[in-house]
Amino acid sequence: MPTVSSNTRPLAETKSPIDMTRTMAPEVPGFREYIIEGLGKIATLPELSDIVQRHRFHGTTHDKAVAAQWLGRRLGTAPDSSRLLLTGGTQNILMILFSRLVPKGSVIAAEKLTYAAIGQLAMLAGVSVLPVDIDGDGMRADALEEICRSHKVAAVYTNPTGHNPTTSIMSAERRQSIAEVARRYGVAIVEDDVHGFITKYAPAPIATIAPELTWYMMTVSKCIGLGLRAAYLVAPNAETLAQLLASIPSVSAWFVPGLSAALITNLIETGAADEIARSISAEIGFRQEISQDILGPFGCMHTNGSSLHIWLDLPHVWTIENFVDAAAEAGVTLRHPNVFAVPGTEIKSNIRLSLIAPATRSDLREGLSRIAGLLQSRM
Ligand SMILES: Cc1ncc(COP(=O)(O)O)c(C=O)c1O
Numbered sequence: 001m002p003t004v005s006s007n008t009r010p011l012a013e014t015k016s017p018i019d020m021t022r023t024m025a026p027e028v029p030g031f032r033e034y035i036i037e038g039l040g041k042i043a044t045l046p047e048l049s050d051i052v053q054r055h056r057f058h059g060t061t062h063d064k065a066v067a068a069q070w071l072g073r074r075l076g077t078a079p080d081s082s083r084l085l086l087t088g089g090t091q092n093i094l095m096i097l098f099s100r101l102v103p104k105g106s107v108i109a110a111e112k113l114t115y116a117a118i119g120q121l122a123m124l125a126g127v128s129v130l131p132v133d134i135d136g137d138g139m140r141a142d143a144l145e146e147i148c149r150s151h152k153v154a155a156v157y158t159n160p161t162g163h164n165p166t167t168s169i170m171s172a173e174r175r176q177s178i179a180e181v182a183r184r185y186g187v188a189i190v191e192d193d194v195h196g197f198i199t200k201y202a203p204a205p206i207a208t209i210a211p212e213l214t215w216y217m218m219t220v221s222k223c224i225g226l227g228l229r230a231a232y233l234v235a236p237n238a239e240t241l242a243q244l245l246a247s248i249p250s251v252s253a254w255f256v257p258g259l260s261a262a263l264i265t266n267l268i269e270t271g272a273a274d275e276i277a278r279s280i281s282a283e284i285g286f287r288q289e290i291s292q293d294i295l296g297p298f299g300c301m302h303t304n305g306s307s308l309h310i311w312l313d314l315p316h317v318w319t320i321e322n323f324v325d326a327a328a329e330a331g332v333t334l335r336h337p338n339v340f341a342v343p344g345t346e347i348k349s350n351i352r353l354s355l356i357a358p359a360t361r362s363d364l365r366e367g368l369s370r371i372a373g374l375l376q377s378r379m
Helices: 031-043 048-053 061-075 090-101 117-125 141-150 172-185 221-228 238-247 258-270 272-298 320-329 361-377
Strands: 084-087 107-111 129-132 153-158 188-192 214-219 231-234 309-313 350-354
Touching (some): 031 048, 061 231, 061 258, 090 231, 141 153, 153 172, 214 221, 221 258, 272 309, 350 361
16 A cells, blocks of 8 residues: 655644646746846847837747747657747637637637637637547547547547646557548647747647648646747738738737746747756656655556656446545645636546646645545545
């Protein structure tokens, strides 16, 4: 039977609650210095007032040239700048794509468990999301095909690398099968490569298999920091992107914030962005080891080893509600996993635990030990 680390304190002794809900990039050594240096450089630029007082639209020519090289590391080759935008974040891109790619009467398909914002963004865009079954390899191609046969699917949203919330990494073969289904049914692929730069063994994106169908998104939220509110979009081709832009020329809501764009471009050019991403991966590695140490012996943990969170299979003695309540009593804040369920999907026995929300490794140890105490109490 797994033993609980000695730093699990009885409830009476617990200090403030440990939040294990949200995932974000951890602060890492050197981060502060890189940001100070980058901001200092920007502060001396002759175009500082333009950066702050003018629109940077979807990035300058230089931003795009730098981004193309950087993204080329995930995409195999640098995409042509005419296919590339800097935007105000993945959520902004999704709002636009869901609104523009999905005609009335058509729907979006997505992994049946998905990023918590997808349902809300689809609601804002006035489109429905249909759940596609998943397995250990991510979205099932046969399930996608079944939905494409029976519905007018305009686009499939997928998060194949470090799937949120299950942490699965879609194999290269599965990516090929998903691309083939999308091609057969003329469905656009909206690929969210949010964890692409922090996942150790990430297969090439689906965008490399079906570039003609894929709207590829890479945010800086997880590999640098979410406060920058910025993400890149690579469109299937220059013409499709030009058409999209021509239909909403005055919508500045998804323009990239100028200061963020200037800083990100600087961080990429100096190599600091890579250093930060590497340090974030290393910190995740330490935190993954801690979680293996404490929860691994219970045999109920899913992770890919590079993930900002873990996904637990709760033993059947627990309902999700009981577990969330018991965790709150033990001083750990958890979110009900229904936030990840596409309507029509029921989650019976899983919980996501963020390894990053606890500020320090020792807070993480404490939080996980409290969770281990709960699991052990009903073995
Ligand atoms: C699957 C997924 N995509 C994207 C994001 C980030 O989106 P944004 O670029 O809007 O910060 C997250 C953040 O949690 C996420 O989990």
